[in-house]
Amino acid sequence: MKVLLTGANGYIGRRLKQTLLNEDVFLRLLVRNPKSLDSNLNAEIVQGDTFDMDSLERALEGIDVAYYLIHSLQHKNYKELDKQSAQNFLDAAIKKGVKRIIYLGGLGVKEHASEHLLSRIETGEILSSRPDKIETIWIRAGVIIGSGSVSFEIIRHVTEKLPIMVTPKWVNTLAQPIGVDDVIAYLNASKDLSIDGNLVVDIGSEKMTYKEMMLACANALGLRRWIFPLPILSIKFSSYWLNLFTPVPYTVARPLIEGLSSEVLIQNDNAKRYFSHIHPMKFNEAVKKAIKEMEENQVLSRWSDAGGGQDMWEKQHKHDPASAVLMDRQSIKLRGIPKETIYCTFCSIGGEEGWFGYDWLWEIRGWMDKMIGGAGLNRGRRDCRQLRIGESVDFWRVEDLSVNERLLLYAQMKIPGKAWLEFKIKGDELVQTAYFSPRGLWGRLYWYILTPVHYLVFRNMIRSILKKAQNDEQTK
Numbered sequence: 238m239k240v241l242l243t244g245a246n247g248y249i250g251r252r253l254k255q256t257l258l259n260e261d262v263f264l265r266l267l268v269r270n271p272k273s274l275d276s277n278l279n280a281e282i283v284q285g286d287t288f289d290m291d292s293l294e295r296a297l298e299g300i301d302v303a304y305y306l307i308h309s310l311q312h313k314n315y316k317e318l319d320k321q322s323a324q325n326f327l328d329a330a331i332k333k334g335v336k337r338i339i340y341l342g343g344l345g346v347k348e349h350a351s352e353h354l355l356s357r358i359e360t361g362e363i364l365s366s367r368p369d370k371i372e373t374i375w376i377r378a379g380v381i382i383g384s385g386s387v388s389f390e391i392i393r394h395v396t397e398k399l400p401i402m403v404t405p406k407w408v409n410t411l412a413q414p415i416g417v418d419d420v421i422a423y424l425n426a427s428k429d430l431s432i433d434g435n436l437v438v439d440i441g442s443e444k445m446t447y448k449e450m451m452l453a454c455a456n457a458l459g460l461r462r463w464i465f466p467l468p469i470l471s472i473k474f475s476s477y478w479l480n481l482f483t484p485v486p487y488t489v490a491r492p493l494i495e496g497l498s499s500e501v502l503i504q505n506d507n508a509k510r511y512f513s514h515i516h517p518m519k520f521n522e523a524v525k526k527a528i529k530e531m532e533e534n535q536v537l538s539r540w541s542d543a544g545g546g547q548d549m550w551e552k553q554h555k556h557d558p559a560s561a562v563l564m565d566r567q568s569i570k571l572r573g574i575p576k577e578t579i580y581c582t583f584c585s586i587g588g589e590e591g592w593f594g595y596d597w598l599w600e601i602r603g604w605m606d607k608m609i610g611g612a613g614l615n616r617g618r619r620d621c622r623q624l625r626i627g628e629s630v631d632f633w634r635v636e637d638l639s640v641n642e643r644l645l646l647y648a649q650m651k652i653p654g655k656a657w658l659e660f661k662i663k664g665d666e667l668v669q670t671a672y673f674s675p676r677g678l679w680g681r682l683y684w685y686i687l688t689p690v691h692y693l694v695f696r697n698m699i700r701s702i703l704k705k706a707q708n709d710e711q712t713k
Contacts, residue, residue: 244306383417385539413441416523
């Protein structure tokens, strides 16, 4: 069987990719940036996207089963882009003789769905619109619980940070959560299912309100929490509330909150009929498994991978520091410290490790970013030791990574322009450069106002990196 996987760098895509690599299939990946994948990956790579028909048709050539795991939450025109992307994918799949499309969408009834859920439903309808030409298996899931999932991150952060919660009335809305491992199991099994025509499969575990989920999460964390719903709290207020207390930025929180007002319940029994061998774990079990993976540093993927949807529709090389017109450059001799140690040290930046000094200034900048709807610092890191291209480090994203040579971070905080932070080993020197491409007069003022702060922070940062690397080398 020849399988194409799209969205391979997303939260579900990364996990499904690992499962498919262990299956007896030929696997091909359609990605915008091949550098974001492991170099020794046992899969064929096609560079492109669903808006480039030539690359899309190349990716679908000779394919039996194609997974469609593409979606964007943040683009202001995401509904139309989602429709066009799905239509392009369907047309190309039919043209190339693909036998089956497998799509992961959301639970919900169209008549009562939020704008975000409606977009997911419309995408499924497009992909399922030609049963005479191609089969489509449409898996529909609601709240996905797993280490790094956006739903779990929201529930966990709110539960950990707020002993007493005054919440909107949506906490009493019913849903049927499901563990991420079960979602992957259904998606994987769908490629081998023997059916004729289209099939919609609703998946989930027990019915629960969001209030019950938060209390169950608190119990798994060994915490006591009190929740008091108030009907007067608006969607906008709730979105800002989540923005402040969770890693999820406002632009992602708002469509999610709008969707919480609608029940997301299973509408058919096809999961039991066609996948009787899969028994979804209970909510409590899924939460405990997610917590264990976090504690053991075994988080395979996060909702913010590849920008968390923020750059879903952007082209690959749009973020290029060569376009910067302002910079702060620091350099320091390695003093005999192996470059491997220096590299590991600057790649540990962010998250619990912090920013090598003046962390209180970074915290202030993170809160400022949160107040205006940005990501803030509390996205943290997926792994405290390893990095990969496309994943988040606080309010930065890993743009490029060359082992024992270079780390390039792209700023995702709210700023009047574009910014990068680069660490590069050149000969016997570590060169640290902050690049900035300002937008208009305010962008330039922003840079020059912060010049004294940059001098303190960046000058101290490179010295602290060398000092920590030196200490690490001595303790080996």
